[in-house]
Amino acid sequence: MKIRDLFINKPVISLEIFPPKPETPIDTIFDTIDALSDLKPDFISVTYGAAGGSKHYTVQIADIIKNKYGIEALAHLTCINSTKKEVEDILQQLKKSNIENVLALRGDRPQDESYIAPEDNDYKYASDLIAHIKSLGDFCIGAACYPEVHIEAESCIADLRSLKRKVELGADFLITQLFLDNNFYFDFIEKIGIMDISIPVSVGIMPVINKKQIERITSLCGASIPTKFRRILDRYENNPEALKEAGIAYATEQIIDLLSSGVDGIHLYTMNKPEVARKIIKQISSIRSHFENLNHA
Numbered sequence: 196m197k198i199r200d201l202f203i204n205k206p207v208i209s210l211e212i213f214p215p216k217p218e219t220p221i222d223t224i225f226d227t228i229d230a231l232s233d234l235k236p237d238f239i240s241v242t243y244g245a246a247g248g249s250k251h252y253t254v255q256i257a258d259i260i261k262n263k264y265g266i267e268a269l270a271h272l273t274c275i276n277s278t279k280k281e282v283e284d285i286l287q288q289l290k291k292s293n294i295e296n297v298l299a300l301r302g303d304r305p306q307d308e309s310y311i312a313p314e315d316n317d318y319k320y321a322s323d324l325i326a327h328i329k330s331l332g333d334f335c336i337g338a339a340c341y342p343e344v345h346i347e348a349e350s351c352i353a354d355l356r357s358l359k360r361k362v363e364l365g366a367d368f369l370i371t372q373l374f375l376d377n378n379f380y381f382d383f384i385e386k387i388g389i390m391d392i393s394i395p396v397s398v399g400i401m402p403v404i405n406k407k408q409i410e411r412i413t414s415l416c417g418a419s420i421p422t423k424f425r426r427i428l429d430r431y432e433n434n435p436e437a438l439k440e441a442g443i444a445y446a447t448e449q450i451i452d453l454l455s456s457g458v459d460g461i462h463l464y465t466m467n468k469p470e471v472a473r474k475i476i477k478q479i480s481s482i483r484s485h486f487e488n489l490n491h492a
Contacts, residue, residue, distance in 0.1 A: 197335035198296045199367040201237050202395040207460035208476070209349050209397065210234070210271070212467055213242040214252035221252055228260060230469035236431055238267035240298060240370075241464070254285060258292040268294055269337060272328075273302025274318035279327060282317075286331060298337040298370065299324045299361075303415075322360045329365035340396065342374050342383035346417030351386070359390050368394050370462050372477045373401040373412070375445075376421045377452050398453055399459030402446040404439040406432045432461035443471060447478045454479065 201207045213225045231239065241256045257268035258464075271287055274282060289297065301321040318324050321338060322408070328334050336381055338361045341354060348354035358369075375378060380398060401410045406428045413420055424445060431438035450461050461479075465472045 196295070197367070198238055198267060198269060199335050199395065201267070201460055202368065205395070205396060205459050206454055207237045207395075208479075209238045209240065209460060209462045210236045210472055211240045211399075211462060211464050212256070214256055215291040217252070219254060224252075224256060224467070225259075227467050228256070228264065230263045231465065231472060232266060233471060236266060236476075237460075238269050238296070240269035240436065241271060243300070243302065243432065244270040254288045254292065254294075257294050258376065259291070261292065261294055262445075267296060269296045269298050271295055271298045271300060272324065273300045273306060274321070274324040275302040275316070277316075277318065279317045282327065282329065283331065286334070289334075290332065295333075296330060296335045296337065298339070299328055299366070300339055315349045320357070322357065322364050324362055325366055326364045334399070335367050336365050337368050337370055338362075339372060340369045340383070340387075341372045341417075343372070343418055345372075345406075346415075355386060355390050356386065359392060362392050364395055366394065368459075371396065371399045372416055372418060373399050373405075373464060374418055375424050375449075376419070377449055377456075378410055378459075380453070381456070395459040397462045398452075398458055399462045399464060400446050400449055401464040402434075402468075402475060403428070403442040404466075404468070404471060406438065408466075439471070443474050447475050450479050452473065456464045 212224065212227060215221060239260050241253045241260070243253050253270055255272040260266050260268040272282065272285060299321055301318070301324070319440070325336055325338060328336055340358050344351050346356045348357070371380065384396065401412070403424070409420070409428070427441045427445065428438070431441055453461065461470055463475065
């Protein structure tokens with residue numbers, strides 16, 4: 196099933212996992228998938244690994260999610276260091292596994308000599324990848340969006356124009372970068388409405404359970420840490436269990452606010468921590484059911 200069709204019965208609840216490192220056996224992820232499958236998400240996305248380092252695992256894991264567990268899989272696909280031939284080979288593998296959904300991303304630049312400069316690459320932007328995928332077959336294509344503006348964008352307007360181009364070239368739905376202040380999302384939705392972008396937007400939420408981890412991630416993606424959450428990090432940084440519980444509570448509060456505002460979907464960045472996802476899904480399940488009933492009324 197194509198993910199765009201899932202949004203007919205919103206809110207869509209989805210999860211994201213990442214593959215093991217290339218030097219680690221793939222079966223280390225099986226327990227995580229097994230635990231998450233019990234939560235009955237609408238779909239599970241599988242990242243491509245840093246600089247595409249785990250790309251072969253991505254296809255295999257998506258295959259298992261789709262064909263063993265019967266859950267829709269969203270395979271990430273990055274293009275910054277890929278040729279058209281490599282992308283076409285991966286898409287062919289996905290087709291063979293009955294994977295219909297791809298999240299088309301530019302990806303992070305490799306930090307070593309393997310990096311290919313954009314002018315020497317087959318792709319410069321995610322929009323180039325979207326156009327290529329669209330030309331090759333009937334995939335449902337997801338794209339990324341940035342409520343706090345992409346860290347490399349010249350301006351908010353430039354970022355919105357880039358997003359508009361992704362949609363015009365074939366993106367079917369959007370998943371946001373993480374944010375810790377819902378006001379960024381509400382402002383973003385207003386702006387894309389003005390741009391006549393009307394495809395579904397699923398909100399990326401990351402439960403914060405490690406101070407160093409979130410500081411590293413936000414520095415890379417440009418997301419800000421609001422004062423309210425900074426106090427939580429500072430207070431509990433030396434108490435891992437307390438920080439974990441506070442992070443889960445904060446993410447749950449964010450999600451409840453978003454669901455109450457009629458969000459299309461919630462995409463939970465699990466960081467391969469099923470127990471964290473389980474606690475959050477349990478707390479929001481009754482609220483989700485309420486909104487599903489309203490949609491069917």
